[in-house]
Amino acid sequence: xxxxxxxxxxxxxxxxxxxxxxxxxxxxxxxxxxxxxxxxxxxxxxxxxxxxxxxxxxxxxxxxxxxxxxxxxxxxxxxxxxxxxxxxxxxxxxxxxxxxxxxxxxxxxxxxxxxxxxxxxxxxxxxxxxxxxxxxxxxxxxxxxxxxxxxxxxxxxxxxxxxxxxxxxxxxxxxxxxxxxxxxxxxxxxx
Numbered sequence: 001x002x003x004x005x006x007x008x009x010x011x012x013x014x015x016x017x018x019x020x021x022x023x024x025x026x027x028x029x030x031x032x033x034x035x036x037x038x039x040x041x042x043x044x045x046x047x048x049x050x051x052x053x054x055x056x057x058x059x060x061x062x063x064x065x066x067x068x069x070x071x072x073x074x075x076x077x078x079x080x081x082x083x084x085x086x087x088x089x090x091x092x093x094x095x096x097x098x099x100x101x102x103x104x105x106x107x108x109x110x111x112x113x114x115x116x117x118x119x120x121x122x123x124x125x126x127x128x129x130x131x132x133x134x135x136x137x138x139x140x141x142x143x144x145x146x147x148x149x150x151x152x153x154x155x156x157x158x159x160x161x162x163x164x165x166x167x168x169x170x171x172x173x174x175x176x177x178x179x180x181x182x183x184x185x186x187x188x189x190x191x
Contacts, residue, residue, distance in 0.1 A: 055167040058082075058159075060146050062116065062139040065125060070137055072161050075112040079168075079187045080161040081180070083115050084141070084152035087128040095156040095174050096134070102177055102184075103135050110189050112136070118155065119144040162187040 061071030072080045083099055085092035103113050113136035117125045122140055129138055141147050150159060160169035160183045169183040
């Protein structure tokens with residue numbers, strides 16, 4: 001192997017130093033982002049009188065997978081559980097299992113569950129639902145506008161709408177059955 005002259009060796013060392021500096025900075029940034037993400041509370045409990053989380057009233061309606069049109073206004077006087085999801089989302093499948101379990105436990109006269117698929121075409125959703133049926137309506141937010149309006153910036157995102165049509169609970173990520181049962185009780189559902 002030929003001997004490198006001093007200038008070439010210095011350039012090579014400078015490049016190695018620069019690469020190590022960039023990798024170190026990236027690692028520090030990743031660690032900092034992880035620490036910040038862990039410090040953000042995912043479930044900030046609010047006293048029952050502070051139900052308005054700053055979202056617009058849940059007054060939207062979307063096309064259903066079977067061609068109808070539904071939304072929270074169609075279930076006035078009921079608590080509505082909305083699950084923003086997508087067929088490609090692994091954690092959404094876990095959330096769907098939790099919701100299927102809870103759907104069986106609650107009186108449909110008190111609570112309505114809705115699954116809102118975000119930004120996928122009807123055929124993709126229909127094919128998925130044929131293999132993994134939902135026991136409640138599936139709505140299509142084809143352009144993602146409703147998900148955006150309600151800050152469903154990650155999937156799954158779960159919302160509980162109280163009997164007055166206000167967003168009483170909002171969470172990005174999986175909500176377990178116990179936590180959701182607590183939020184349903186806070187929203188006025190009797191068990």
